[in-house]
Amino acid sequence: MSDFKPILTEHIHTENSHTLEFYRSVGGYSALEKVLKTMAPDDVTNEVKASNLRGRGGAGFSAGLKWGFIPKEGDKPKYLVCNADESEPGTFKDRLLMTKVPHQMLEGIIIASYAIQAQLAFVYIRGEFYSEYLILEQMIAEAKEASLLGKNILDSGYDLDVVIHRGAGAYICGEETGLLESLEGKRGWPRIKPPFPAIEGYLKSPTIVNNVETLANVPHIINRGADWFRAIGPEKGPGPKLFCISGRVKKPGVYEEPMGISLQDLIYDRAGGITKDRKLKAVFPGGSSSPILTAEETEDLKMDFSGLASVNSMLGSAGIIVMDETVNMVKACLNVARFYAHESCGQCTPCREGTSWLVKILTRLYDGNGTRRDIEMLLEITDNMGGLADFSLGSFGKTVCPFGEAVSWPVRSFIEKFENEFVACVNIGGAVV
Amino acid sequence: MPLLKIDDREIEVAAGTTVLDAALANDIEIPHYCYHPVLEIVGSCRMCMVEIEGMPKLQVSCNTRIGNALPDRKVDGMYDMVVSTKSDIVKRARENTLEFLLLNHPLDCPVCDQAGECFLQDYSFRYGRAHSRFEDEKRVRPAEDLGAGVVINQNRCIMCTRCVRFTREISGTGELFVQQRGNSTKISILEDKPLDNLLAGNVTDICPVGALLSKDYIHRNRIWNLDRQPSVCQECSVGCNVDIYHKNGKVFRTSARENLDVNGYFICDTGRYSYHDYEAVERVTSPMIRKDKKWQKISWDGAFKEIFEKLGRKKEGDSNNVAGIFSPFHTSEANFMFARLMQNVFKERAVIGTLPLPKEEEKKFPGGFRISGDCSPNWRGLTEVSSYIYEDIFNELKKQKIKLMYALDDGVNRELTQEWKDLLRNLDFLVVQTYAMTPLAERAHLLLPGAAPLEREGTLMNDSGRIQWLRPVIPLKGSSRPDWKIVMEVMNTVGKRELDYSHVNEVLAEMNERIPAYEGVTFFKLGESGMSINEEARES
Ligand SMILES: Cc1cc2nc3c(=O)[nH]c(=O)nc-3n(C[C@H](O)[C@H](O)[C@H](O)COP(=O)(O)O)c2cc1C
Ligand code: SF4
Ligand code: SF4
Ligand code: SF4
Ligand code: FES
Numbered sequence: 001m002s003d004f005k006p007i008l009t010e011h012i013h014t015e016n017s018h019t020l021e022f023y024r025s026v027g028g029y030s031a032l033e034k035v036l037k038t039m040a041p042d043d044v045t046n047e048v049k050a051s052n053l054r055g056r057g058g059a060g061f062s063a064g065l066k067w068g069f070i071p072k073e074g075d076k077p078k079y080l081v082c083n084a085d086e087s088e089p090g091t092f093k094d095r096l097l098m099t100k101v102p103h104q105m106l107e108g109i110i111i112a113s114y115a116i117q118a119q120l121a122f123v124y125i126r127g128e129f130y131s132e133y134l135i136l137e138q139m140i141a142e143a144k145e146a147s148l149l150g151k152n153i154l155d156s157g158y159d160l161d162v163v164i165h166r167g168a169g170a171y172i173c174g175e176e177t178g179l180l181e182s183l184e185g186k187r188g189w190p191r192i193k194p195p196f197p198a199i200e201g202y203l204k205s206p207t208i209v210n211n212v213e214t215l216a217n218v219p220h221i222i223n224r225g226a227d228w229f230r231a232i233g234p235e236k237g238p239g240p241k242l243f244c245i246s247g248r249v250k251k252p253g254v255y256e257e258p259m260g261i262s263l264q265d266l267i268y269d270r271a272g273g274i275t276k277d278r279k280l281k282a283v284f285p286g287g288s289s290s291p292i293l294t295a296e297e298t299e300d301l302k303m304d305f306s307g308l309a310s311v312n313s314m315l316g317s318a319g320i321i322v323m324d325e326t327v328n329m330v331k332a333c334l335n336v337a338r339f340y341a342h343e344s345c346g347q348c349t350p351c352r353e354g355t356s357w358l359v360k361i362l363t364r365l366y367d368g369n370g371t372r373r374d375i376e377m378l379l380e381i382t383d384n385m386g387g388l389a390d391f392s393l394g395s396f397g398k399t400v401c402p403f404g405e406a407v408s409w410p411v412r413s414f415i416e417k418f419e420n421e422f423v424a425c426v427n428i429g430g431a432v433v
Numbered sequence: 434m435p436l437l438k439i440d441d442r443e444i445e446v447a448a449g450t451t452v453l454d455a456a457l458a459n460d461i462e463i464p465h466y467c468y469h470p471v472l473e474i475v476g477s478c479r480m481c482m483v484e485i486e487g488m489p490k491l492q493v494s495c496n497t498r499i500g501n502a503l504p505d506r507k508v509d510g511m512y513d514m515v516v517s518t519k520s521d522i523v524k525r526a527r528e529n530t531l532e533f534l535l536l537n538h539p540l541d542c543p544v545c546d547q548a549g550e551c552f553l554q555d556y557s558f559r560y561g562r563a564h565s566r567f568e569d570e571k572r573v574r575p576a577e578d579l580g581a582g583v584v585i586n587q588n589r590c591i592m593c594t595r596c597v598r599f600t601r602e603i604s605g606t607g608e609l610f611v612q613q614r615g616n617s618t619k620i621s622i623l624e625d626k627p628l629d630n631l632l633a634g635n636v637t638d639i640c641p642v643g644a645l646l647s648k649d650y651i652h653r654n655r656i657w658n659l660d661r662q663p664s665v666c667q668e669c670s671v672g673c674n675v676d677i678y679h680k681n682g683k684v685f686r687t688s689a690r691e692n693l694d695v696n697g698y699f700i701c702d703t704g705r706y707s708y709h710d711y712e713a714v715e716r717v718t719s720p721m722i723r724k725d726k727k728w729q730k731i732s733w734d735g736a737f738k739e740i741f742e743k744l745g746r747k748k749e750g751d752s753n754n755v756a757g758i759f760s761p762f763h764t765s766e767a768n769f770m771f772a773r774l775m776q777n778v779f780k781e782r783a784v785i786g787t788l789p790l791p792k793e794e795e796k797k798f799p800g801g802f803r804i805s806g807d808c809s810p811n812w813r814g815l816t817e818v819s820s821y822i823y824e825d826i827f828n829e830l831k832k833q834k835i836k837l838m839y840a841l842d843d844g845v846n847r848e849l850t851q852e853w854k855d856l857l858r859n860l861d862f863l864v865v866q867t868y869a870m871t872p873l874a875e876r877a878h879l880l881l882p883g884a885a886p887l888e889r890e891g892t893l894m895n896d897s898g899r900i901q902w903l904r905p906v907i908p909l910k911g912s913s914r915p916d917w918k919i920v921m922e923v924m925n926t927v928g929k930r931e932l933d934y935s936h937v938n939e940v941l942a943e944m945n946e947r948i949p950a951y952e953g954v955t956f957f958k959l960g961e962s963g964m965s966i967n968e969e970a971r972e973s
Contacts, residue, residue, distance in 0.1 A: 170614070187611060192476030192496050346611070346618030348477045352592065353533035356616035360569040377566060384529040397490030398526070400477050 004232075006256040007240040008216050012100035018135055020142035023103035029148060031219035035111050036156035039222075044115035048218060050226035054237045056093075057083055057174075057211030058287070058316050059402075060305050063112075063218075067208055069198035070116045076205040080113045080121040081183065084212050085167055085174035087126055088287035089339060090319030093242035094212035096254050098125075098132050101216070102139040106162065108215030110148065111222060113160050116208055121162045124179050127169045136164045171343035175401045176209040177201075178345065189347045190401035213242055233259030237305040247322035248275040259304040266303065267322060278324040282417070286316025288336050289406035291413035292323075313413075329421045330431045333414035334362040340407035348399045354385035355407055365422060368430030375422050378415055382408035435499050435513035443512075448501055452494035452516055453481055463518050464527060464556045466641050467593040468495040471698060471800065472602055478534075478593050480556070482526045486515040491526055494518075524560070531561040537572040537616070539588045547643030549656040553591065572616065579609070579620075580627025581702065582648045583637055587619050590644035596620060596636040603699065603800030606630040620644075632802060634705045638688050639698070649706060650686045654678075659685055662906045663961045665893055666704035667762065667886045670807040672895030673700040674962070677708070677887065682907045684708040684887065692962050695899060701804050711886050714845050714869040718911025721880040728880075733912065737926040739879055743862040744779075744837055745927040752833050756826060757785040758840035759819055761809035764891025764903060766940040767883075767916035768811070769818040769948070771841060774920055776820070778928035784833060785819060786826025788840075788873070791847055805896055808846075814894030817950045817966075827853065836861040839923075841883075841916065842873045849873065866919055868910075882913035890915065890937050892959065894950075894966065901963035902956055 011017045011026060023029070035044055049064025070078055082105065086094040097105055105123075113121045125133055140162055143149040151159045170188050172178045177191035180202050201207020217239055221229050230238045241259045243266055246252045250272035257266065263285065267273065274280055280295040285303070291313040293301070301307055308315045323332060341355035361378055364370045385398055386408030398404055415422055425431050434445045439452070439461055446455045454470075456463045466478035474496050482491040486508050494516070502513040509515075517523060534553065542548040574587035592611075597620065600609045608628045612621035622628065628636075637647045659678040666673040666687075673696035678686040687708055689700040720736035721728045731739075744755055757775040759768050775783040795806035816822070823829050830838075838857075842865050849857070849872045857863060857876045865877040868885040884890075887906040894900050909915070917940050921932050934940055944951040950966045958964060 172614075189477075189611075192474060192493070194496070341615055344615040346592065346614045346616065347475070347594075349479050349530050349533045349591070352616055352618065353536045357533075357536060357567070357569075364569075384533070397492075398479060398482075398529075400475075 004240075004258050007220055008097060008104065008213070008242060009100070009254070009256045012096065017100050018102055018139070020103055020139070020146060020148075023101065027223075028103050028219075029107055031222035032107050032110055032148070033154060035114055035222055036154055036158060041115050041117055044111060044222070047226050048115070048221055051221045051229040052226075052236060052238055053214065053217055053221060053229065054239075054305065055211055056213035056217075056241070056318070057176075057209075058088065058289070060237065060315060063210060063214055066198060066210075067112065067115050069196070070206045070208065071199065074206075077120065078116050078118040079202045079205060079207040080109060080116060080118045081176075081179065081202065081207060081209045082109050082121065082123040082212055082215055083174060083176065083179060083209050084123050084125040084129070085179060086129075086212070086317075087171040087174050088289065088317040088319055089336075090244060090246050090284060090321040091287050091317040092244050092246075093254050093318065095129060095132055096242070097212055097216050098129070099135055102135055103143070104219060105212050105216045106139055106143060106148075108218035109162060110153070110160055111218050112208065112210065112215055114158055116206070118208075119159055119161070121160060122183060122202075123162065123164045124173070124183055125164060125166055126174075127167045129166075133164060133166055140164060170345070171339075172345040172401070172403065175403065178401065179209065180207065187345075189345050190403075192400050233261075234302075234304050234306065241303070241318060243270075243303065243318045243320055245271040245320045245322065247320075248278065248324040248327070249273065249322050250275060257303075260302045260307065263298045263301040263303050263320070266320065267298075271322075274322065274324050276324075278326060280322065281325045281327055282323045282329070284319065284321040284323075284410070286314050287319035288321065288339065288410060289402075290314045290316040291409045292417065294417050328431045329414055329418040330362065330366050330425050333411055334359070334366050336410055336414075337362050337407065340403070344403065344407075345401075348404070350385035351399045351404045351407070354381050354404075357381055358407070358411060365425045366431050368425065368428070370422075370426050372423070372426055375415060375419070375426070378422075379412060382412045435501050436511060437499050438508070438512045438515045440517060440519055446499055449498050452483060452485075452492075452497045452499060452514070455499065456494065456516075456518065461518065463494050464552070464560055465495060466552065466591060467595065469595050469598075469639060469698075472595060472598040475594060475598070478591070479530050480527065482523060482530075484517040484520045484523050486517075491523065527556075527560040528562050531557050532566065534591050535561070535565060536567045537588070538591070539571065539573075541589075544652075545586075545589065545643040546646055546651055546656075547589075547640075551643055552641040553589075574619065577621075578627075579622050579645075580629055581633035582706075583628055583633055584646050584648055584651070585620055586644050586646065589642050590620055591642055592618055592620075593641060594620075595639045595641070596645055599632075599636055599639060600628070600630070603635070603798060603802060604630040604632040605799030608633075609636070631701045631703065631796065631804060632699060632798060634702045635689060635699045647686075647705075654680070654685050662904055663690055664887075664906055665810070665901045665903050666700060666707065667810040667893070667903075668701075668704045668707050668808065669805040670810060670812055670896035671696060671803060671805045672810055672893055672899065672901055673704055674901070675700055675704065677906045679906055684712075684906065690961070694962065694965070695895065695897075695901075697802065699800075699802055701802075703804070708887065710845065714871075716869055716885070716910060717867055717874065717880050717882045718913050719882055720912070721882075723878050733914075733922075736879060736881060737922060740839075740864055740923055741926050743878075744839065744864070752835055754782045754784050754833055754835055754837070755779045756830055756835045756838040756840075757783050758826065758838065758842065759785065759787050759815050759822060760841035760843055761787065761790065761807075761812040761815045762843035762886075763811065763815075763841050763883075763916055764889055764893060764937075765811060765814035765818050765900075765944070765951075766891035766937050767841060767889075767920060768815045769944050770917045770920040770924070770940060772819040774839075774924045774928070778924055778930075784823075784826070784829055784835060786823030786829065787815070788842070788844065788847065788853075789825045789827070789850075791844055807896060809844075810895070811893045813896055813898060814892065814900070817894060818944065818948055827856065830856060838863045840865050840873060840877075841920075842867045842871055843869070843883075843886075844873070845869055845871055847872060866916060868913065881919050882911065883916040883919060884909055884913060888913075891917065892941065892951075892954070892956075898950075898966035899963050900951070900954055900959060900966060902959040902961075 182188040386405035674690040674692040
């Protein structure tokens with residue numbers, strides 16, 4: 001594993017790596033040229049399908065499969081949206097890709113658009129990313145100038161425009177259908193599915209939404225082939241992966257590693273271990289929406305889709321948040337719940353009401369006014385809004401979008417794995433630490 | 434067609450039907466809030482969840498469509514879908530959704546106008562938990578005026594967004610929107626853009642709880658104290674179906690009544706609040722004669738005698754003809770009797786027609802709702818039952834120098850032109866049958882008190898040719914009589930007949946025989962939703 005060389009972030013330390021000139025100097029846009037000159041749209045989709053590239057935005061769905069859902073018939077326009085909303089707590093990898101190698105993402109966007117025969121693509125970037133937005137605008141200007149965008153790209157007869165659209169600061173606008181509503185100029189309320197975006201997305205037309213990192217992988221797959229890609233890490237979910245490590249570690253940051261790297265390596269080797277060499281207590285492995293893992297669970301844990309599924313958690317956005325022995329779990333849990341209560345779009349009953357009910361109870365517990373019954377209530381409420389991660393019947397799918405699960409799974413995991421701290425709050429009359 | 438099994442019932446449905454639509458069409462209750470048959474599906478209240486065999490999670494029935502399953506995928510070898518609306522897991526999901534909905538709800542049913550017809554109350558009773566497990570303080574927010582006579586009690590809102598979608602999809606005006614997010618979401622308007630559209634009142638009908646209230650009805654009565662009369666709006670030629678809630682001769686509220694062949698689920702605010710206009714006019718409740726420029730009450734017998742003397746005899750000199758003015762505000766039965774009076778009694782002396790029709794611009798809304806430009810309810814019925822008429826009789830009256838006139842009048846809002854006023858002033862005898870002191874009535878020599886709009890019984894035909902049953906909501910006032918009956922009595926007096934219909938259905942039976950469009954029409958068949966004109970019979 002140590003012989004792995006970064007692929008997506010290979011050039012981030014070079015000055016001006018964000019310019020078109022630099023990107024071209026390291027072979028940039030050769031994949032696009034190959035696609036436009038030698039491949040039919042379906043060939044592109046099939047190659048990506050064969051690579052087993054899975055979405056890096058959270059759900060981990062096969063990118064090639066998703067592109068294949070775009071209807072071949074019908075005269076509706078098709079759209080591609082690059083999801084650059086990156087608002088999952090503990091996640092900051094897309095930002096790195098956009099600021100350092102934006103053209104890699106853009107090349108992926110153009111190739112993916114060609115595959116689904118879209119003539120218009122969007123980058124939906126979170127509103128807080130202003131300087132990043134400026135970089136993207138420069139990227140677009142350069143690409144247009146070089147005939148990489150606009151009419152008749154590289155003399156191929158293929159036309160594509162890309163529009164950068166800024167969000168206004170809502171976490172839920174990262175959820176793909178909330179994003180599409182927002183892109184249409186409406187309130188960012190996720191849509192009920194079906195229909196799925198590939199059938200009815202932007203302006204009710206077929207639309208593919210992919211994460212920045214997902215798309216950044218595409219040029220490399222085209223250049224080096226699906227077999228090469230599949231050989232990086234586990235075959236069912238392979239490829240290079242950006243891991244964001246934050247929290248109580250010595251060297252927080254983004255680390256590119258092959259899928260399947262051990263969590264221990266990431267924490268103790270790449271991130272230099274726990275702050276002040278304290279003991280590890282718990283970890284969010286995939287952003288704040290993933291169930292937390294205890295220190296024991298992190299042992300021998302492979303960071304890939306199936307490795308995390310085996311401990312009833314998920315890779316999510318690969319935002320690894322490390323908590324050491326000094327972290328009070330009731331407080332951390334309350335902190336997470338507050339975030340979700342603040343970000344719930346308010347559309348569906350269980351999430352709108354449940355998130356703030358959780359906060360009320362957790363606050364009460366944290367302040368020392370809670371009871372044992374409150375702890376049971378927390379579990380019941382999470383079950384009623386999102387449910388158990390064991391996928392038993394009726395325990396999930398209670399909300400319009402996966403936000404319901406995104407809040408209930410982690411909250412539940414705090415209580416189930418650190419119940420003693422919640423009980424202590426009741427017994428001692430508040431949180432210690 | 435796919436075969437659906439819901440609980441223990443088997444139902445064939447068209448492919449693409451949602452589980453909720455299929456259930457409701459077959460009288461199977463699945464509780465729901467955000468679903469409304471003509472609004473976009475949002476699936477957000479999570480009340481309508483059901484269990485579907487082969488699906489790992491519960492599904493919202495409002496957004497689950499039934500298709501044809503492949504032969505080897507059919508459940509039990511025959512069903513395209515098997516749905517349970519009653520399993521334990523479904524019951525629990527409903528209990529939980531209701532619990533969430535009630536967390537911040539004030540439970541102030543004793544002072545809530547929706548109580549008695551509230552879906553939160555009903556579903557909680559049927560599907561909810563007996564006790565609240567919420568121990569914290571509830572969110573309390575002040576009520577707000579949204580404009581157009583609609584106020585919102587924010588605490589009772591369950592955020593189903595029906596009202597928002599209504600203003601976007603049906604009225605197309607989009608005044609309402611959702612403000613804030615999470616637990617702070619609320620229905621709101623922009624400060625300088627309150628509700629302002631002719632359909633606004635409908636949001637109070639479609640709000641499933643007591644959040645949107647009509648100022649007109651707030652705290653005026655309790656719904657269970659009131660009687661409901663299915664009726665038909667008389668403010669334009671669309672003939673929207675309404676329910677009128679009343680008690681002891683007093684009307685408290687009008688709401689839309691569903692009729693997919695007429696108005697769908699909605700009515701306009703003109704119709705909704707029209708009962709106030711009927712109350713506001715100066716009523717005529719007794720026969721009256723003008724003596725020395727003053728009105729004097731007289732008996733019905735006296736009135737008929739007067740008519741006999743003024744209209745019954747031929748005179749020498751000027752035109753001896755009698756102008757008969759039909760009214761599109763009256764039932765077909767009243768106009769039918771009036772036509773018979775003209776044809777069979779006054780015969781060649783009769784010159785029949787109407788006053789100029791009150792017209793406005795037709796209004797059409799994005800959701801398909803229409804307010805007709807014809808502000809009377811029965812123009813088409815009138816044209817069916819009277820063989821020939823002048824739409825505006827003015828020129829004919831002038832040409833023939835008419836001196837005698839008998840008018841059915843109810844155009845309360847009608848303005849008379851100077852020309853008409855002059856013409857009326859020069860009449861020798863004008864008898865007006867009316868419920869109110871209209872501009873025409875003010876110029877009469879004799880007034881015959883008829884029924885007010887909400888007192889009438891008979892049929893109306895809307896502008897698309899649908900015959901509907903207009904039922905009386907409140908009793909006749911004073912000594913006023915049904916209009917068809919007054920005309921019958923004039924026929925008996927002037928024409929020396931012995932007609933003796935005691936109920937309006939006898940008039941309708943007579944129309945069955947004589948008017949092709951009314952062949953086979955009975956009140957029983959009209960029921961609550963009416964029937965389309967018998968085009969075939971009419972053509973022949
Ligand atoms: C609450 C919520 C927030 C999300 N936020 C993001 C986000 O910020 N960025 C992102 O790429 N995907 C986000 N997603 C996932 C998207 O819905 C979608 O699955 C993803 O963009 C698809 O791209 P991919 O297949 O390339 O991963 C979010 C999902 C949920 C439920
Ligand atoms: S689950 Fe929460 S965030 Fe998602 S649609 Fe429902 S209310 Fe909105
Ligand atoms: S005011 Fe009534 S109709 Fe509007 S969202 Fe609230 S509950 Fe629904
Ligand atoms: S549209 Fe016409 S019939 Fe319908 S409620 Fe309005 S005025 Fe009455
Ligand atoms: S009625 Fe189906 S979710 Fe609201």
